[in-house]
Amino acid sequence: MRFLNGTTPAHDLTYNDVFMAPARSEVASRLDVDLATGDGTGTTIPLVVANMTAVAGRRMAETVARRGGIVVIPQDIPIDVVAEVVTWVKQRHLVHETAVALGPTDTVGDAIHLLPKRAYGAVVVVDEAGRPMGVVTEADTVGVDRFAQLQDVMSADLHTVPASADPRTGFDRLSEGRRRLAPVVDDDGRLVGVLTRQGALRATLYRPAVDDQGRLRIAAAVGINGDVAGKAAALLTAGVDTLVVDTAHGHQERMIAALRTVRRLDPSVPVAAGNVVTADGVRDLVSAGADIVKVGVGPGAMCTTRMMTGVGRPQFSAVLDCAAAARELGRHVWADGGVRHPRDVALALAAGASNVMIGSWFAGTYESPGDLYTDEDGRRYKESFGMASARAVSARTGEDSPYDRARKAIFEEGISSARMYLDPVRPGVEDLIDEIISGVRSAFTYAGARTLPEFHERALVGVQSTAGYTEGMPLPTSW
Numbered sequence: 001m002r003f004l005n006g007t008t009p010a011h012d013l014t015y016n017d018v019f020m021a022p023a024r025s026e027v028a029s030r031l032d033v034d035l036a037t038g039d040g041t042g043t044t045i046p047l048v049v050a051n052m053t054a055v056a057g058r059r060m061a062e063t064v065a066r067r068g069g070i071v072v073i074p075q076d077i078p079i080d081v082v083a084e085v086v087t088w089v090k091q092r093h094l095v096h097e098t099a100v101a102l103g104p105t106d107t108v109g110d111a112i113h114l115l116p117k118r119a120y121g122a123v124v125v126v127d128e129a130g131r132p133m134g135v136v137t138e139a140d141t142v143g144v145d146r147f148a149q150l151q152d153v154m155s156a157d158l159h160t161v162p163a164s165a166d167p168r169t170g171f172d173r174l175s176e177g178r179r180r181l182a183p184v185v186d187d188d189g190r191l192v193g194v195l196t197r198q199g200a201l202r203a204t205l206y207r208p209a210v211d212d213q214g215r216l217r218i219a220a221a222v223g224i225n226g227d228v229a230g231k232a233a234a235l236l237t238a239g240v241d242t243l244v245v246d247t248a249h250g251h252q253e254r255m256i257a258a259l260r261t262v263r264r265l266d267p268s269v270p271v272a273a274g275n276v277v278t279a280d281g282v283r284d285l286v287s288a289g290a291d292i293v294k295v296g297v298g299p300g301a302m303c304t305t306r307m308m309t310g311v312g313r314p315q316f317s318a319v320l321d322c323a324a325a326a327r328e329l330g331r332h333v334w335a336d337g338g339v340r341h342p343r344d345v346a347l348a349l350a351a352g353a354s355n356v357m358i359g360s361w362f363a364g365t366y367e368s369p370g371d372l373y374t375d376e377d378g379r380r381y382k383e384s385f386g387m388a389s390a391r392a393v394s395a396r397t398g399e400d401s402p403y404d405r406a407r408k409a410i411f412e413e414g415i416s417s418a419r420m421y422l423d424p425v426r427p428g429v430e431d432l433i434d435e436i437i438s439g440v441r442s443a444f445t446y447a448g449a450r451t452l453p454e455f456h457e458r459a460l461v462g463v464q465s466t467a468g469y470t471e472g473m474p475l476p477t478s479w
Contacts, residue, residue, distance in 0.1 A: 001320070001350050004462035012317035014299075015344040016469045021460045025448030030441035034451050035068075036207075039292055039332035039354040040270035041242050042217050044068035044207040045437055046349055046452065048334055050359035051075065051221040051246060052302075054384040054420075057369035058085045059117065060362065060429060062092045065216035067206040067433050072244050072357075075221040079231060082220050083238035090215040090239065095167055095203045096184045096193035101126050102150055104133060109146035111136050116372040119365070119428030120196050124183050125154045130190040132158055132183040160185045161195050167203035170195045202430060206437075217241040219272075224258040232262045242270050245290075248297070248305065250274040251281035256288040263289030275336055277313040279325035282333065292332045294357065295322040299338030301360035302384060302418060316351055323352025323456075342439025349440065349452065350459035360384050364420030365429040372422075380427075381419040 003009070004021050027033065036044045047069035049056050053076055061071035073082050092098060100114050101124045111123045115138050125134045134154030144153055159177040161170045163186050174182055174197045184193040209217040219242035222231045228245075235243060245258055250273060259273050273285050274294025282293045296319075298305040298312030306312040315338040323333045335348035336357040348356045362368060363384035370382040400408070426432050449455035 001352065001456060001459045001461055004460055009463050012314040013463065014314040015316050015338060015347050016466075017314070017463060018316055018347060018461050019464050019468065019472070020347065020350060020443060020446065021462055022446045023448050023458060023460050025445055027445040027448055027450055030438070030445060031205075032450055033441045033444040035437065035440065035444075037332075037354045037452060039334075041070055041209075041219070041292075041355065042211065043070050043209050043355060045433070046345075046353070046355045046440070047433065047436065048072060048219070048355045048357045049362055050300075050336065050357045051244060052359045052363070052384070053077075054370055054382070055359050055363045055368050057367075058088055059098075060365075060367045060369070061085065061089045061218045062098065062216060063119075063367050063429055064433070065089065065209045065218060066092070066094060066097075067202060067430060068209050069433070070209055070217050070219050070242065070355075072242070073218065073220040073240075075223045075231075075246060079234045079238070082235065082240075086218055086220070086238045086240055089218045090211075092216055093193055094208045094210070094214075094216070095170075095199075096161075096163070096195045097199060099124050099183065099191055099194045101130075101191055102136075103127075104151035104154075105149050107146060108136075108141050108144050108148045108150065108153060111150060112138075112141050112146065115141070116366060118194075119367065119430065120181050120194055120199075122181055122194065123150070124191055124194065125150050126191050132160060132185065132189075132191050134158065135181075135183070158183070160189075162187075163192050165195075167200045171197055171200035171204075174200065198430075202434075211241055219244055221246040222258075222262075223247060224254045228258045229261045229265065232267075233265055236265065236267055236269070240269065242272060242292075243267055244294070245271065245273040246275075246294070248275060250276045250294065251278070251284060256284060259285060259288035259290055272334060274334070276322065277318040279321050282322045282325040282331075283329065286326065286329045286331050290331065292334055292354070293322060293326055294334045294336045295319050295353070296336035296338060296357075300336075301340070303337065316347060319348055319351040319353050327352065342436045343443075345436050346440045346443035347461070349455055350443075350447075350461060352456055354452065360418075360420060362429050362432065364422050365432065366422070366427055367429045368420075373419075375419070379421055381421045384418050384420045 045068035049071040051072035051074040053074050056071045123136045134156040136154045140153050159179045159182045161182045161184050181196040220235045220240040221244040224247045270291040272292035273290040277297050299315040319335045326333045332354040334355045335353035345356045447458045449458050
């Protein structure tokens with residue numbers, strides 16, 4: 001990357017402070033761009049879902065990996081649960097989605113509880129042999145008694161897709177039948193998944209992030225306190241594809257000791273660690289054993305660190321400096337936090353990140369773990385919270401004595417409850433991924449880059465005023 005005026009600004013920059021200028025390009029189409037990363041994580045799009053309890057769960061992990069990203073399961077989750085999640089995710093299909101299924105005598109209330117768990121918004125009613133009998137959508141439950149049985153409200157006009165069908169064939173069959181979705185069945189007619197028209201289309205545009213056995217990838221985090229070696233070894237045994245050693249202040253002795261402990265286990269998967277915002281921090285963590293360094297202190301939507309402590313650094317400059325230091329050592333960085341628009345993801349990649357971590361932006365989706373609520377205006381939302389907030393600290397210290405929990409709760413940094421509204425147009429995480437990747441692919445074409453390394457090299461970045469940033473915003477109504 002180089003600056004438009006040829007010199008690096010004397011002050012640090014946020015994503016809002018910069019823009020990318022177009023350059024002469026031979027890349028004719030967004031589809032000519034390959035977004036696969038080279039940091040060992042196996043991602044085919046440069047997106048990592050942050051290890052936040054309100055964001056990263058099994059449904060998120062399955063869905064994001066199917067489109068080429070990877071999800072980091074939080075360190076607060078018990079190891080046995082993480083192992084179960086890893087096994088479950090690695091058993092998911094690479095094309096069709098996991099079905100939400102109920103029996104014919106289950107109730108409308110049961111369906112209402114499960115419908116928000118998947119973006120496709122349907123429950124498949126199956127018989128005792130697991131064969132589809134009908135489909136129930138949210139529209140079928142409106143104005144219906146919650147104790148009514150599903151066999152009385154389901155749509156029995158079934159249109160199924162064989163499990164052997166390729167994505168294009170599945171899309172064509174759904175289009176011909178004028179169906180938005182259909183149950184996927186095996187040779188014996190048993191339910192094995194759900195295919196939507198949009199899902200079939202996406203399967204032709206994205207490549208899943210898979211391990212060497214062709215299974216979906218998943219990552220998990222471990223903290224720097226307690227039995228680091230035991231927890232890390234358990235996660236590696238469980239089959240995680242990337243191990244993340246995580247703490248808010250990554251440039252400290254305890255982190256360095258934890259990294260050395262993990263490296264002694266001789267893991268066969270990449271080890272990420274952080275967070276830091278300086279080149280010295282990168283060098284020390286790489287020296288201790290990190291393959292990837294997470295960059296970012298304070299830019300996250302749920303983080304109050306900068307307002308509480310004054311500590312942090314504008315994220316664009318932090319990524320730029322840290323990526324340069326990592327590159328000299330043959331290592332990589334993840335840009336963690338501060339992205340709110342597709343442009344921010346593109347700029348983080350231009351600054352040198354191999355992947356961009358996203359947290360709160362994905363909290364307001366069907367796939368995040370939280371329950372779905374409706375506000376007084378009828379808008380749907382989920383609750384999000386920072387991982388250093390009182391809420392997260394309380395969950396993390398559940399085994400401590402009441403006195404120790406009370407002491408730790410005093411030193412919270414982060415928002416304990418925030419409403420993350422579902423975008424009515426893009427309510428699922430795949431909808432947001434489409435938006436982000438569309439912008440990023442287009443940014444590559446403007447830079448004349450077909451791959452991530454070419455984008456790092458060719459991106460031309462300028463500095464702008466607040467007015468310049470505002471000028472680039474679309475107007476929802478006329479002026």
